[in-house]
Amino acid sequence: MDGxxxxxxxxxxxxxxxxxxxxxxxxxxxxxxxxxxxxxxxxNLRNVVNQNAVLVIVSMSVTMLxxxxxxxxxxxxxxxxxxxxxxxFCQSVPQGGAGLPxxxxxxxxxxxxxxxxxxxxxxxxxxxxxxxxxTLGTMSIARGIAYIGASGSMVELGVPDVFKxxxxxxxxxxxxxxxxxxxxxxxxxxxxxxxxxxxxxxYLIGANIKAAxxxxxxxxxxxxxxxxxxxxLSGLAGIILASKLGAGDCKVGLEYEFNAVVAIILGGxxxxxxxxxxxxxxxxxxxxxxxxxTLNLFGASTEWQPIVKGLVIVGAIxxxxxxMGFGDRHKLRLEAA
Amino acid sequence: MHSxxxxxxxxxxxxxxxxxxxxxFFIVFTAINPKFIAGPSLSFIIQTVAPLLVVSLPATLLxxxxxxDLSVGSILAFSGVIxxxxxxxxxxxxxxxxxAAVLGxxxxxxxxxxxxxxxxxxxxxTLVMNYVLxxxxxxxxxDTIPYVKGVQSDFxxxxxxxxxxxxxxxxxILAAIIIFIVLQKKSVLGKYSFAIGGNRDASILSGINxxxxxxxxxxxxxxxxxxxxxxxxxxxxxxxxxxxxxxxLDVIIAILIGGTSFAGGEGSVIRSIVGAFIVSxxxxxxxxAGVESFYQYVVKGxxxxAAVYLDKIxxxxxxx
Numbered sequence: 001m002d003g004x005x006x007x008x009x010x011x012x013x014x015x016x017x018x019x020x021x022x023x024x025x026x027x028x029x030x031x032x033x034x035x036x037x038x039x040x041x042x043x044n045l046r047n048v049v050n051q052n053a054v055l056v057i058v059s060m061s062v063t064m065l066x067x068x069x070x071x072x073x074x075x076x077x078x079x080x081x082x083x084x085x086x087x088x089f090c091q092s093v094p095q096g097g098a099g100l101p102x103x104x105x106x107x108x109x110x111x112x113x114x115x116x117x118x119x120x121x122x123x124x125x126x127x128x129x130x131x132x133x134x135t136l137g138t139m140s141i142a143r144g145i146a147y148i149g150a151s152g153s154m155v156e157l158g159v160p161d162v163f164k165x166x167x168x169x170x171x172x173x174x175x176x177x178x179x180x181x182x183x184x185x186x187x188x189x190x191x192x193x194x195x196x197x198x199x200x201x202x203y204l205i206g207a208n209i210k211a212a213x214x215x216x217x218x219x220x221x222x223x224x225x226x227x228x229x230x231x232x233l234s235g236l237a238g239i240i241l242a243s244k245l246g247a248g249d250c251k252v253g254l255e256y257e258f259n260a261v262v263a264i265i266l267g268g269x270x271x272x273x274x275x276x277x278x279x280x281x282x283x284x285x286x287x288x289x290x291x292x293x294t295l296n297l298f299g300a301s302t303e304w305q306p307i308v309k310g311l312v313i314v315g316a317i318x319x320x321x322x323x324m325g326f327g328d329r330h331k332l333r334l335e336a337a
Numbered sequence: 338m339h340s341x342x343x344x345x346x347x348x349x350x351x352x353x354x355x356x357x358x359x360x361x362f363f364i365v366f367t368a369i370n371p372k373f374i375a376g377p378s379l380s381f382i383i384q385t386v387a388p389l390l391v392v393s394l395p396a397t398l399l400x401x402x403x404x405x406d407l408s409v410g411s412i413l414a415f416s417g418v419i420x421x422x423x424x425x426x427x428x429x430x431x432x433x434x435x436x437a438a439v440l441g442x443x444x445x446x447x448x449x450x451x452x453x454x455x456x457x458x459x460x461x462x463t464l465v466m467n468y469v470l471x472x473x474x475x476x477x478x479x480d481t482i483p484y485v486k487g488v489q490s491d492f493x494x495x496x497x498x499x500x501x502x503x504x505x506x507x508x509x510i511l512a513a514i515i516i517f518i519v520l521q522k523k524s525v526l527g528k529y530s531f532a533i534g535g536n537r538d539a540s541i542l543s544g545i546n547x548x549x550x551x552x553x554x555x556x557x558x559x560x561x562x563x564x565x566x567x568x569x570x571x572x573x574x575x576x577x578x579x580x581x582x583x584x585x586l587d588v589i590i591a592i593l594i595g596g597t598s599f600a601g602g603e604g605s606v607i608r609s610i611v612g613a614f615i616v617s618x619x620x621x622x623x624x625x626a627g628v629e630s631f632y633q634y635v636v637k638g639x640x641x642x643a644a645v646y647l648d649k650i651x652x653x654x655x656x657x
Contacts, residue, residue, distance in 0.1 A: 071460060129645045130599045132405065132460050133589065137641040140586055144634025152631055258468045261461060271458045303475040310469035317457055 014277060017268040020323050021283045028287050032294045039294055046174055052289035053182035056282055058237045059260045060189045061230035063281040066264055067206045068223055069273030070131040074120060075234040075260060077142030078113050079253030082238025084146040085109040087155035087163065087248025095158030102162045110235045116142050117231020121224035139257070146250040156247035167243030178240050185233070189278045198222070206274035255306070262309050263288055266316045288312065354651060355595055355611040362615060366622030373625055380504040384496060384572050386617040387506035388413065388565035390610060392584075393591040394517035395558040397609040398527065400592055402551055403534040403601025407463040408448060409562040409588055410581030411470035416441050416563035417570030418474045418578060421492070430491040434567045438560050444470060445559020449552030467585070474578035496572030506568055513561070514610060521606045526550060534601025586637055591616045594644040596651070 033040045058079065062072050089105030091097020100108070116138050123134035149155065169177035193199040204212040205219055213219050234253075242248045267284030269276025291312065292305050366373040392409050399406055416437035423433035444466065451462035498505045521527035532540040533547045541547050570576040595612035597604025619640065623633055 073464075123642060123645075127646055127649065129642070129649075133593070133599050133645060134642065136586060136589065137638040137645075140583070140634045140638030140641070142638075144631055144636075144638065147631035147634060148629075152629075255468060258464060261464060265461070271461050301476070303472045306468040306472035310465045313461075313465055314451065314455070314457070318455065 014268070014275060017275075017320065017323060018277055018280045018283070020320075021266070021268050021280055021287075025283050025287050028290055032290055036294050036297050038297050039290075042174070044293065044297070048286070048289055048293050049174075050176045050179050051293075052285050053176070053178040054237045054240055055256070055259055055263060055289070056182045056285045057178075057185055057240075058230075058234050058256060059263050059281045059285060060185055060278055061226055061233050062260050063264050063267070063269055063276055063278050064189070064193070064202050065131075065223070065226050065230060066269050066271075067202050067273055067276045068226065069206050069209065070124065070223060070226075072120065072135050072227065072230045073132065073257045074116060074135040074139040074142055075230065075237075076253040076256035077139040077146070078116050078231055078234035079238035079241060079256055080146035080250055081116070081142040081149070082109050082113045082235035083242030083245075083252050084149040084155055084238075084248035084250050085112055086239045087159050087242055088149045090160055090163055091155055092158035092160075097155065097158060102160055106239065109239060110232060112145075113142075113235025113238065114228055114232045117228040117234075118224070120231065121227035124227065125220040125224055143250075146248075150248055150250035152250065154247045154249045159247065164243050164246050167240045167245070178244075181236070181240070186278065186282055193278050198225075202226075203274060206270075208274075258306070259288070259309070262313045265313055265320075268320060271317070350651065352605070352608065355608050355615070358594065359611055359615050359618065362618050362622060366618070366626065369622075369626045373622060380499070382614075382617060382621065383504050383510065384506045385621060386613055387496075387504075387510050388569040388572075389584075389587055389591060389616060390510055390613040391513045391568065392558070392562045392565040393588050393609045393613045394513050394606050395554065395561045396588050397592050397595070397597055397604055397606050398517065398521060398530050399551075399554045399558050400597050400599065401521075401534045401601055401604040402530040402547075402554055403537065404452060404459040404551055404554070405463065405589075405599075406448065406555065406558050406562075407460065407585050408444070408466035408470060409558065409565075410584035411467045411474065412441050412444050412559055412562035412581070413566035413569060413584050414576075414578050414581035415444070415470050415474040415477075416566030417576040417580060418477050419563075420567045420570055421576035422477065424492045430494055430571070434495065434564065437567050438563045441563020441566070442556055442560040444563075445556040446552075448559060449555035452555065453548035453552040471578065471581070474581075478576070478578045493571055493574055496568050496570070497574075506572070509564065509568060517606045526553065530554065531602055534598075534603070536602070583634070583637070586641065587616050587620075590637060590641045590644060593641065593648065596648050598648075599645070 038044060058075050062075060065072050086105050086109035087097075089098045089100045089108050090102045091099070093099035098105070120131070120135050120138055123129045123137070124131045127134075166177055166181075171177070171180065193202070201212065201217045201222055204215070204217055205222060209219060234256075237256075238253060241252050245252070263284035264276070264281050265271060265284070266287055267276070267280030267282070269280060288309060291308060295305060295308060296302075363373075392413070396406055396409060419437045419440055420430075420433040423436060424430060428436075448463055448466055451457045451466070452459045455462075495505050495509070500508075521530075529540065529545050529547075529550050532543070532545055533550060537547055566581070569580065573580070591612035592604070592609050593599065593612075594615055595605060595608030595610075597609065619636070620633070623636060624630075628636070
């Protein structure tokens with residue numbers, strides 16, 4: 001087995017798939033612009049870009065987890081919990097909150113969310129619970145904490161004005177703070193994925209966990225870190241969403257685990273692990289985001305969205321099989337020649 | 338390697354500890370609220386456990402084969418909505434249940450198609466199905482909540498009615514118990530489920546059509562979830578598109594607390610029956626103790642994790 005050759009081959013496959021997906025993004029963009037003229041207006045594009053920033057943020061670490069072969073179903077629950085806790089911590093005391101300064105509330109809420117992420121890592125890596133089961137459990141726990149914190153509805157009154165900054169701050173006429181945060185996080189994850197040993201090890205673990213272990217990768221530590229990051233980013237996403245809304249709503253973040261999975265798979269990450277890129281996920285989020293946006297423009301009720309997404313995801317999986325299969329056949333022919 | 342004596346000791350502990358957990362829950366809830374032991378009549382417990390039990394048993398076989406179905410909650414809600422719609426149209430309840438079951442069967446068939454034929458990981462395939470079906474249920478109900486008005490009077494019969502003093506739900510429970518114990522112990526499907534979950538490749542090499550059997554298990558689970566949905570909607574008298582939220586968690590807790598391994602190859606329908614009762618007693622007990630429903634999310638999440646951990650400890654202790 002020639003290690004170098006194998007690696008080179010894997011990268012090129014991945015690159016090709018990302019390219020395919022980027023092409024798909026452009027095609028979707030063009031098609032939508034033709035069928036729905038309202039799509040290409042500046043105001044609408046601004047919506048698409050800014051509305052999907054939060055999903056990109058949470059999907060980054062989940063992509064890496066999926067590459068290692070693990071799921072994180074708890075992100076939606078953590079998003080709800082992060083927003084509610086942050087709102088509750090800085091809500092004034094007469095309104096039933098903790099009355100802490102916003103900065104403290106922000107940090108405490110992120111710490112709590114990171115704690116859930118740590119618990120995910122602990123359950124999966126230490127106790128050997130399958131990640132699906134562990135994160136299903138913590139999803140319920142985090143959602144429960146959100147419900148308790150908001151007494152089943154919202155933390156709204158007596159929240160300081162600064163609470164609304166992180167989700168609503170604008171730069172110029174197009175950019176918002178969530179989008180800027182998204183760009184920074186994507187760059188950071190892209191750097192980690194492509195330029196660091198940490199990133200390389202993620203692919204190793206996903207391709208063959210035993211081989212990774214034998215070659216000295218600290219699998220447990222690696223995956224723990226990813227779960228913790230996932231908790232942190234979900235918390236951040238929750239705070240941004242709550243800030244946009246101006247309140248901590250315990251029902252925010254439902255379906256996020258589904259949306260993240262759709263975007264990640266659409267972005268070319270293998271459901272079996274070992275393959276995928278964060279840039280692909282960004283593309284996936286925006287393909288889905290543009291499609292949902294156009295459905296909205298056409299006035300379709302939001303209930304149709306999961307149905308469309310379901311079809312898209314199954315289509316994407318089949319399409320990727322075809323694309324990869326095509327590549328394999330092509331390669332076989334090359335080798336035979 | 339276990340001696341034969343070790344094996345039987347192991348299986349005794351594994352089969353008995355679930356009853357212990359059930360007993361502990363009973364004692365704890367009675368201690369918190371003395372009314373608990375007298376309060377919920379047996380028929381109330383039976384009516385509560387019925388939907389969960391009917392779904393947990395086929396889902397156990399599915400998990401033994403190494404697969405999971407996260408869409409049961411949505412199938413439950415969807416079929417409740419279907420039953421209510423048909424009932425509204427003037428159809429007799431039993432016909433509505435039959436049609437809902439056939440639709441559930443169809444959903445299970447699609448799950449099986451995605452998992453067995455298109456080879457999409459079961460977690461992802463059924464997660465997607467869960468949200469797709471939730472969307473369908475929401476489209477069907479629109480903004481009408483609660484979604485049962487002017488339905489046939491027999492709508493409530495299967496969930497709440499009684500025949501000769503016994504809740505009608507009892508017959509569904511008994512039927513499910515008999516069918517799935519026989520399936521597990523006596524049928525090829527049951528035996529092969531263990532083989533597939535234990536080592537899928539080996540089972541295929543030894544001539545088992547693993548894909549086809551898993552597909553069949555999804556179909557059965559889908560139909561059972563639909564029947565469960567009818568029981569649940571009929572009991573509550575309300576069909577709500579969101580009523581299935583968290584149901585998959587209950588099912589998974591019931592299965593895992595019964596010691597069935599998530600990885601497959603190991604498990605028991607009988608212990609899942611006890612598991613389903615444990616979850617129902619937990620729910621009823623928390624309600625009676627006056628615990629707000631918000632806290633139940635936290636408690637159930639914790640119970641799920643505790644169940645998995647307990648199972649791991651028991652397996653380690655017993656096998657050494």
